[in-house]
Amino acid sequence: MKTCLVVDDSSVIRKVARRILEEIGFSVSEADDGDTALEKCTETLPDAILLDWNMPRMDGLSFLHEVRKMPGGASPKVVFCTTENDIGKIACALRAGADEYIMKPFDREIIEAKFLQTGLLN
Numbered sequence: 001m002k003t004c005l006v007v008d009d010s011s012v013i014r015k016v017a018r019r020i021l022e023e024i025g026f027s028v029s030e031a032d033d034g035d036t037a038l039e040k041c042t043e044t045l046p047d048a049i050l051l052d053w054n055m056p057r058m059d060g061l062s063f064l065h066e067v068r069k070m071p072g073g074a075s076p077k078v079v080f081c082t083t084e085n086d087i088g089k090i091a092c093a094l095r096a097g098a099d100e101y102i103m104k105p106f107d108r109e110i111i112e113a114k115f116l117q118t119g120l121l122n
Contacts, residue, residue, distance in 0.1 A: 002048065003044075005048070007055070009032050009056060018030065024115070033057040036057075037063055038067065041067050042070070050079050052080075053084045060080060060082065065096055077120055079098070081103075083103070
């Protein structure tokens with residue numbers, strides 16, 4: 001079973017994302033900020049990371065830079081999931097190593113489509 005780490009400071013977003021991801025076949029873990037997510041990634045890198053941008057302690061972009069520097073850190077597919085809709089920020093996230101970008105609010109259709117595009121779903 002493929003794994004996904006959902007990183008968002010909103011417990012509601014994590015709960016909704018977990019439900020959708022489990023329905024499409026992922027084993028899901030959660031983190032409420034980039035620091036906690038980085039700790040989880042040092043233990044085991046997930047196949048996918050659904051990542052919020054604006055979080056306390058360590059934001060999504062800083063987390064992405066750090067995870068990509070880790071041994072094996074290039075392998076997880078990272079999908080930013082945020083309210084940030086500035087084209088410059090989207091470009092910055094993609095340059096930093098994000099594989100896809102989802103705007104909030106999202107639904108199952110959007111997550112499935114983006115995960116298909118990254119090759120996470122068959």
